[in-house]
Structure formats: C-alpha cells, structure tokens
Amino acid sequence: MKPLSLKYLITCMALAALTLLGVTLWVLSGHSPESPVAAAPKEAKSPPAVQQSKAVQPVLPESTPPPVSQALSKRVVEYHLDVQLLPESGSLKASETVTWTHPGRTPVQELYFHLYPNAFASDNTTFMKESGGELRGDTMPADGFGSMKLTDLRTTEGISLMQRLQYVQPDDGNVNDRTLVKVHLPQPVNGGESVTLKLQFEVKLPKIFARMGVSDDFVMAGQWFPKLSVYEPAGTRGNKEEGWDLHQYHGTSEFYSDFGIFNVTIAVPPDYIVGATGFPVKSARIHQNRKIYQFYADDVHDFAWAASPDFVVAEEAFSTPEVPGVRIKLYLDPLHKDLQERYFQAAKAALTHFSKWYGPYPYSTLSIVVPPKEGNGAGGMEYPTLITAFGAAEASPGLSLERTVIHEIGHQYFYGLVANNEFEEAWLDESFTSYAEDRLMEQEYGVSANLPLQASLVTSSQPLNLETWKYTPGDAYSRNVYIRGKLVLKDMEQQVGIKTMDAIMSAYSRKYRFRHPSTADFQKIVEKVTKKSWQDYFDQYVYSGGSPDFSVDQIKVSAPKKAAGETSSYKSAVKVSNKGTDYGKVPVKFTFTDGYTVQQIWNGERKETTFQLSYKAPLLSAEINPEHSVLLESRHLNNFRLAELEPKTLSRWTLSVTNLIETLLGTLVW
Numbered sequence: 001m002k003p004l005s006l007k008y009l010i011t012c013m014a015l016a017a018l019t020l021l022g023v024t025l026w027v028l029s030g031h032s033p034e035s036p037v038a039a040a041p042k043e044a045k046s047p048p049a050v051q052q053s054k055a056v057q058p059v060l061p062e063s064t065p066p067p068v069s070q071a072l073s074k075r076v077v078e079y080h081l082d083v084q085l086l087p088e089s090g091s092l093k094a095s096e097t098v099t100w101t102h103p104g105r106t107p108v109q110e111l112y113f114h115l116y117p118n119a120f121a122s123d124n125t126t127f128m129k130e131s132g133g134e135l136r137g138d139t140m141p142a143d144g145f146g147s148m149k150l151t152d153l154r155t156t157e158g159i160s161l162m163q164r165l166q167y168v169q170p171d172d173g174n175v176n177d178r179t180l181v182k183v184h185l186p187q188p189v190n191g192g193e194s195v196t197l198k199l200q201f202e203v204k205l206p207k208i209f210a211r212m213g214v215s216d217d218f219v220m221a222g223q224w225f226p227k228l229s230v231y232e233p234a235g236t237r238g239n240k241e242e243g244w245d246l247h248q249y250h251g252t253s254e255f256y257s258d259f260g261i262f263n264v265t266i267a268v269p270p271d272y273i274v275g276a277t278g279f280p281v282k283s284a285r286i287h288q289n290r291k292i293y294q295f296y297a298d299d300v301h302d303f304a305w306a307a308s309p310d311f312v313v314a315e316e317a318f319s320t321p322e323v324p325g326v327r328i329k330l331y332l333d334p335l336h337k338d339l340q341e342r343y344f345q346a347a348k349a350a351l352t353h354f355s356k357w358y359g360p361y362p363y364s365t366l367s368i369v370v371p372p373k374e375g376n377g378a379g380g381m382e383y384p385t386l387i388t389a390f391g392a393a394e395a396s397p398g399l400s401l402e403r404t405v406i407h408e409i410g411h412q413y414f415y416g417l418v419a420n421n422e423f424e425e426a427w428l429d430e431s432f433t434s435y436a437e438d439r440l441m442e443q444e445y446g447v448s449a450n451l452p453l454q455a456s457l458v459t460s461s462q463p464l465n466l467e468t469w470k471y472t473p474g475d476a477y478s479r480n481v482y483i484r485g486k487l488v489l490k491d492m493e494q495q496v497g498i499k500t501m502d503a504i505m506s507a508y509s510r511k512y513r514f515r516h517p518s519t520a521d522f523q524k525i526v527e528k529v530t531k532k533s534w535q536d537y538f539d540q541y542v543y544s545g546g547s548p549d550f551s552v553d554q555i556k557v558s559a560p561k562k563a564a565g566e567t568s569s570y571k572s573a574v575k576v577s578n579k580g581t582d583y584g585k586v587p588v589k590f591t592f593t594d595g596y597t598v599q600q601i602w603n604g605e606r607k608e609t610t611f612q613l614s615y616k617a618p619l620l621s622a623e624i625n626p627e628h629s630v631l632l633e634s635r636h637l638n639n640f641r642l643a644e645l646e647p648k649t650l651s652r653w654t655l656s657v658t659n660l661i662e663t664l665l666g667t668l669v670w
Contacts, residue, residue: 072299072362073514076103077228077260083221084267084290085307090214092203096225099196100189103258104233104242107188111197112168112244113181116223117148119249120206120213124176126169127210130251130469135210138377146206146213150181150226156196159186170246171469179249180229199226208377217272218371220378220388222304223255230258230421230516237421237518247423250469252477254415254422254429257301259514266293268307275331275367276305277386299362299514300384301419306369312337318348322355329367333392336370339401343368343389346402349444350409354436357502358413358509366412368405380404382411399445407437417513425519426477427464431485432505438486451487452628456636458484461545465519480545487631488541494629496530504529519543540581541632548633549580550624552641553608557618572619572643577608580633589626592617599626619643 083094102108119127122145133140153161164184169177189195203224206213212222234242245256266274267290274284278297285292297303314330328347330340347368355361367386371378376391387408390400410433414420420428438449460476464485471477493501508517508525523538540546554575560568576588584604591597594617602609602624613619623640625633633639 073259074103075260075299076101076231076258079225079260079262079264079303081225081262081264081303082267083225083264085219085269085272087214087217087219087269087272090205092205092221092224094201094203094225096199096201097196098199098226098228099194100228101194102189102191102231104231105191106242107190108231109185109188110244111183111185111195112229112246113183113226114223114229114249114255115148115150115179115181115226116249116255117146117203117206117212118178120145120209121147121178122176124174125179126172126174126177126248127179127251129174131210132251132474133209135251135377136380138209140209141207144207144209144213146204148204148226149202150199151202152198152200153183154198155186156198161185161197168246169248171248171250171467174248177248180246181226201226208371208375211378211381213378215372215375215378217310218306218308218375218378220304220306220369220371220375222378222381222383223302225303227257227302230256232516236516237425238520245421245423247467250423252426252468252471252474254426254468255302256421256423256516257419259299259301259419262295262297262300262303264295264303264305266295266305266307267291268293269309271309272307273309273311273313273331274305274307275311275329275369275386277303277367277384278363279327279365297363297385300416302383304383304386306331306371306378306386306388308372310334310372314340314344316344318351320352320355322360323351324360325364326351326361327365329365331367331369333370333372335373335392335395338395339397342401343370343405346405347409349440350406353440353443354410354413357436357506359417359506359513361412362417366409380408382408382415384412384416387411399441399447402445403437403441403447406440407433410436410440413509418509419514419516420518421516422468424467425465426468426481427485428517428519428522430481431464431489434482434486435489451490451631452636454483455487455628455631455634458487458547458634461547461634463544464488464542484632491541491631492526492537494631500530546581546632547635548578548583548586548630549635549638550586550630550633551577551579551638552622552624553577555619555622555641555643557643567616569614569616570618572611572613572615574611574613574619574622575608576602576611576622576624578604579607583630583632586625586630587627589623590619591621591623593620 078099080097081094083092085092100111119125122128155161161183166182167178168180168182169175185195205219208215208220212220212224230245232239232242232245234240247253262278264276266276268274270286270289270291272291274293276295277300278295281294281296312332312334314332316328317325318328319325328344330343347366351361363385365385369386369388371388371391373391373393379388379390381388389404411429414432415422415429422429441447458479461484462471462476462480464480468477471480504526507529508522511525512521519542523534526534552574556573558571560570562568582604586602586604587599588602588611589597589599590613592615596617600611621640621642625639628636
C-alpha cells in the first residue's frame with residue numbers, strides 16, 4: 001500500500017480537529033450527541049393539552065444565589081408575577097403567568113382561582129357579613145373597601161378566556177361574594193399534564209384590615225394575587241375521590257394552597273423598602289424612577305410582601321446543627337428600632353428549638369415585618385419565610401413581642417411546612433402552634449400559661465375538625481381552635497409523658513412535611529408511636545365537642561356513735577358525678593375540719609359514684625380535680641362542695657373563718 005504523503009496527513013489532521021471542535025461546541029450548547037433533534041418539552045394544551053411531567057424551571061437573570069435544584073415538594077404550581085405599587089391610588093397593577101400540573105388522574109377542564117381581596121368589596125360579601133367588619137380586635141375602617149379585578153386572562157396561544165369566567169359560591173350561595181372564580185378551559189388537562197395561563201389584574205388595596213391593605217405609606221400585600229385552589233388527588237386527607245377543594249373567603253377562615261415556585265418582580269417608588277417571601281435574586285435597581293425588586297422562592301405555597309419608606313432594616317446570619325444557615329431580616333417600624341435584639345433573640349430561639357423538635361428549617365431566609373401602630377390589622381400573621389409582628393404601639397412592649405414572634409415562626413412548621421387545610425381543619429395549625437408556643441415561652445422566658453383559666457373560656461366545646469365558619473357563636477372558633485385544641489394536645493402529653501409526646505409531634509411533622517395531612521393522619525401517628533388505639537379518645541374530644549363536667553353532688557356526715565372502749569369517728573358519704581364526657585383517673589380531695597386532707601382517684605368508669613370515709617373529725621369539703629390537672633374540663637364551679645355541719649360541730653373543731661376563706665380561694669383562683 002502506498003504510504004500517505006505528509007501534506008495529505010496534515011490536511012486530514014486539520015479536518016479532524018475542526019470536526020472534533022464543532023462536535024464539542026454543539027454538545028456544550030445543550031444538544032445530545034445521541035439524537036440530532038431534541039425532544040420538545042411536553043406542555044399543556046390550551047387548547048389541546050399535551051403531557052408534561054414537571055413544571056418548567058423559571059429563567060432567572062443574574063440569580064445569586066442560584067435556586068436550589070432539588071425539589072422538596074411536588075411543585076404543583078409555578079407563578080411568575082410582575083407587580084407595580086401605585087401608592088397615590090393605593091392600588092396594585094400586575095401580571096401573572098401561572099402553570100398548574102395536574103396531580104390527579106381524572107381529566108379536568110376547569111381551574112379555580114381565589115380572589116381574596118374581593119372579600120373587602122362591600123358589606124355584603126361573605127367575609128364581611130360573617131365577621132361584622134371586625135377581626136382580632138380590629139375594625140374595618142370607614143370607606144376602607146378594596147377589591148380585585150381581572151382585566152385579562154389568556155392561554156399561552158393568546159386565546160381569551162374572559163368570557164369563560166364564572167364566580168362561584170359553594171359554601172353559602174351568596175351572589176355578592178366574588179372570592180372564588182371558575183375558569184372553563186378550551187381543552188381538558190389530563191393527569192400529569194400542565195396548563196399555563198396568563199393573567200392581568202388590578203387590586204384596590206383596602207385600608208388595612210384582616211391581614212392586608214394599606215395604611216398611609218405602609219403596604220401589606222398578603223393574599224394579593226389570583227391564587228389557584230388545591231386539587232386533591234384521591235387519598236389526600238382521607239378523600240376517596242379526587243377533586244378541587246373549594247371554599248370562599250370566610251370571616252374566620254385562613255388559607256389552603258399547593259406548594260410550588262414563585263418568581264416575583266415588585267416595582268415601588270424609589271424611597272420604598274420591600275420585604276418579601278423568599279430571597280432577592282439580585283440587588284434592587286432604579287429603572288424609570290421605580291425601584292425594582294426581584295424575589296424567588298421554591299417549595300412554598302404562598303407569597304407575601306410588605307413595603308414602606310420608613311422601615312428600619314437589620315439583618316443577621318444564624319445557624320445551628322438543625323438550621324444549616326438562615327438570614328434573619330427585620331423590617332422594623334421606627335418606634336421599635338431599638339428593639340432589634342429582642343426580635344433576633346426570639347427568632348433564634350424559635351428556629352433553634354422548633355427545628356430540633358419538628359425538623360430542620362429548610363429555607364435560607366426568614367423575614368420579620370413590624371407594622372406601624374396604624375397598620376396593626378396586618379400584624380400577627382404568617383406567610384412562608386415571612387411573618388408579621390403586632391403593630392408598634394409602644395417603645396417598651398411586654399413579652400407579647402416575643403410571644404407573637406414565636407407563635408408566627410411556629411407557623412413556619414404548622415401551616416408552612418405541614419400544610420393542612422385551614423378552611424376545614426384549622427386546629428392542625430393553630431392548636432399545634434399554640435402548643436409549641438406555650439412550651440417555648442416557658443422554657444425561654446419562664447412564662448407559664450394559665451391553662452385552667454383558659455379552659456374556663458371554652459364555654460361551648462365543639463369538634464376540632466369543623467369548617468371554620470360553622471363554629472357558633474362567633475367566638476367559639478377561636479376558643480376551640482386556639483385553646484381547646486391546644487388543651488387536647490396537653491392532655492395527651494399528660495397521659496403519655498413529654499418524651500412520648502415529643503416523639504409523636506416529631507414523627508407527625510417530619511412525615512407530613514411538604515404534604516397536606518388531616519386529623520386522621522395525626523391520629524395514625526399517635527397510635528403508631530404509642531402502639532395502642534386512640535379511637536375512643538379522638539371520637540370524644542377531637543371529632544366531637546367532648547368535655548368532662550365533674551360535680552360534687554352531695555355530702556352526708558353522720559355524727560359518731562361512741563361505744564364503750566371504742567374510738568369515735570365520723571362517717572361521711574360523698575356522691576360525685578360526671579355530667580359530661582367520660583374521663584378516667586380523676587383525683588378527688590377530701591378536707592376534714594382539723595385540717596387533715598386525703599386524696600383518692602375516681603376511675604371514672606361510671607357516671608356517678610359515692611365515696612365512703614371514716615375519720616375522727618367531720619368532713620369539711622370535697623373537691624374533684626383540685627389541681628385542675630384534667631385540662632379538658634371547662635366548668636369548675638360545681639367541682640367543690642362544703643359539708644353541711646351543725647354550728648356546734650364547727651365550734652367544737654374551732655375551724656376559723658380565715659381557713660374557710662383560704663380553702664375557697666384556693667379552689668376558685670387559678
């Protein structure tokens with residue numbers, strides 16, 4: 001074979017090098033050497049829907065730090081929001097691109113959006129009628145109405161859906177309520193497919209009331225964008241059939257949403273400072289006399305922001321073994337600018353211990369917004385990675401400052417990470433958070449909750465898993481969901497011990513992180529940890545409004561019949577009963593006229609029983625549940641009874657009036 005010439009070899013080598021370089025550049029540009037044509041991502045048909053297995057990740061300019069690539073949740077929704085604050089009119093003008101990935105199997109041709117600001121559109125909305133224009137001590141300001149208006153709604157192909165909108169009122173049929181809207185799609189979306197819609201909307205912010213609005217130049221934008229309802233696959237919260245969970249905005253209800261991605265651009269006047277859910281992807285910049293912020297958050301189910309030119313901003317980095325690294329950001333009203341350390345200490349204590357008890361805090365930021373006094377209606381509220389404290393009313397507040405911060409950070413776990421349905425099972429966030437709050441306040445600040453006194457406020461015990469608007473009268477919601485539910489958890493703790501209760505709470509919060517659990521799911525965890533059935537207990541005290549009601553009904557004391565050579569003694573018969581729900585192991589205390597006391601345990605197996613006692617002195621009194629250790633009892637006045645003694649008997653045993661008063665006060669003052 002004839003050897004190749006040098007010129008030919010050099011030419012071939014050059015061509016090979018150029019070919020290799022071209023292939024390398026082609027691969028680096030994102031192509032696959034295995035297939036010359038890349039497969040197009042499956043995207044929703046609007047019209048015809050095409051399979052898509054996962055929502056498309058947003059493209060973020062100059063993203064620093066980059067978004068976490070590992071999904072912690074199913075990311076059912078993806079929102080891209082662009083909003084402009086118009087302070088002169090107290091309004092927002094915004095656009096939204098939302099992608100929803102069908103988590104179920106049955107084809108769906110309707111989407112449902114919550115339009116929460118419409119709750120404040122008039123006195124005739126469901127929210128205003130149920131609340132009477134009052135919430136948590138705040139009153140709707142005069143002429144403070146607000147609303148949301150959809151100005152455009154289209155598919156990605158540009159097809160208008162405005163004529164396909166229908167306001168629905170599934171709970172009460174109130175035609176004046178426009179907080180829930182149905183959108184009929186051109187084509188159905190099958191299970192696993194995605195659909196993307198583009199919206200334009202305007203919000204007339206109400207004067208601050210019920211968590212959102214504007215007060216002078218302070219803005220709290222909570223529940224400010226059209227938000228998709230939750231579509232629950234079969235098995236979610238025990239549902240046998242899949243479908244939309246649909247409710248209006250009620251006077252006592254909060255919210256329920258799916259986890260996903262939020263990419264939000266916020267434009268405000270140049271002197272405004274913005275705090276928001278998530279983290280800024282780049283520094284705020286001035287453009288056309290507007291300050292532009294861009295925030296990103298993933299694996300969250302809501303997005304809120306606050307703005308004011310008066311914020312005093314402070315920031316600290318914080319980490320523990322359970323909190324890998326978080327930046328705590330304070331947006332303080334000027335009146336509280338010197339209280340930074342108290343806010344930071346409370347936040348750090350909450351993050352440290354809640355992460356230890358309920359699982360690590362998974363986000364890189366936590367923002368705390370302190371509204372001005374006039375904006376207190378926006379205070380004391382939770383959103384993913386952002387909470388609001390109560391409005392700054394005084395320069396030296398009491399421990400309510402710490403308590404509020406701790407409570408709202410508790411909601412980062414119960415509601416934020418363990419995302420229960422707040423419309424239907426509000427106790428799963430409020431009771432659980434209140435339980436955690438009490439424990440941490442006692443541990444860190446030495447403040448113990450007066451649980452017997454709180455129990456006495458529950459004058460109408462009702463099921464804990466009621467829809468929020470079905471509690472009657474009006475205060476029954478807060479007294480059951482915040483107080484009675486917490487007392488149920490404390491009662492369980494007393495029965496199983498703090499170590500086992502910690503195991504229950506830890507197992508529940510870790511298993512259902514980034515999920516939507518139900519009360520039944522919590523019961524299963526309790527039974528798994530304790531290795532026994534709790535069905536009777538849950539039936540009586542959770543799924544119904546059970547409450548024991550102990551009563552000392554009668555005391556009979558017989559004078560001694562002294563026989564020769566015998567020691568005289570008084571015979572006493574004490575009849576007690578439980579007029580409420582069954583409860584075992586109830587302490588009963590007996591006090592005699594010489595000061596001697598004895599305590600016995602009533603097993604509670606029967607609705608009533610009689611104790612027989614014999615002692616050298618007459619019985620003075622009987623008291624059931626003397627230390628108020630049975631926390632689920634709300635009526636205490638019939639727990640105590642004095643024996644009816646003849647005056648000469650009292651004189652004989654020289655019982656002073658002072659001792660009698662002390663005995664009574666010890667019973668009635670908790």
